Amino acid sequence: MFYKIGCVVAALVLLASCGNDQVADKELTVKKDSVVAPLDECTQLFNEAKLNDDILLRATVVNEDVAQKAIISFYNFANLCRKDSLAPVFLVKAGQVAQSIGKYTQAQSMFVKCKDDFVDFKNRGAALFLLAQLYDDPAKLNNEPEARKIYNQIIREYPETAFANDSKAAIQNLGKTDEQLVQEFLKKNK
Numbered sequence: 001m002f003y004k005i006g007c008v009v010a011a012l013v014l015l016a017s018c019g020n021d022q023v024a025d026k027e028l029t030v031k032k033d034s035v036v037a038p039l040d041e042c043t044q045l046f047n048e049a050k051l052n053d054d055i056l057l058r059a060t061v062v063n064e065d066v067a068q069k070a071i072i073s074f075y076n077f078a079n080l081c082r083k084d085s086l087a088p089v090f091l092v093k094a095g096q097v098a099q100s101i102g103k104y105t106q107a108q109s110m111f112v113k114c115k116d117d118f119v120d121f122k123n124r125g126a127a128l129f130l131l132a133q134l135y136d137d138p139a140k141l142n143n144e145p146e147a148r149k150i151y152n153q154i155i156r157e158y159p160e161t162a163f164a165n166d167s168k169a170a171i172q173n174l175g176k177t178d179e180q181l182v183q184e185f186l187k188k189n190k
Contacts, residue, residue, distance in 0.1 A: 049077040078113075092127050092130065095127070095130060154167040
């Protein structure tokens with residue numbers, strides 16, 4: 001009888017301690033001036049994204065597994081913490097990292113999400129330009145009509161920026177081969 005009671009008590013203690021660990025994990029705290037504040041989910045996601053960003057910035061060669069981990073952490077922060085002013089910044093970073101490892105449709109989805117979900121983002125013109133270049137490049141998405149559409153959107157929405165000037169030049173060069181561009185450049189500089 002005591003053996004059964006002992007087993008039941010041991011099981012209850014084990015279950016209680018497991019439950020307490022889960023609560024403790026969710027209630028990570030930061031001490032600041034002796035006040036304990038819960039570390040919320042967005043802070044955790046930001047810290048993870050920042051850590052991955054730091055790893056990428058220090059890397060001399062981009063490892064695809066590290067890059068994918070960074071993309072996921074950037075996206076998670078941007079998607080779950082949409083009200084944070086850094087959310088669109090991390091979407092652009094996710095797109096750039098995806099592009100750097102040849103994941104062009106993944107990069108496209110990040111830039112499109114930034115374009116559509118963060119219309120007031122102060123660097124939205126840059127995100128649009130990156131998207132247009134992705135469409136413009138024959139080795140990447142190779143979609144000149146979509147590139148033209150985005151370049152024209154930049155000119156319309158951000159007329160007084162360098163992105164508008166670059167978009168005008170890009171439209172003039174749509175469909176031209178590298179050789180044609182070099183020939184035009186040489187003619188202009190004679």
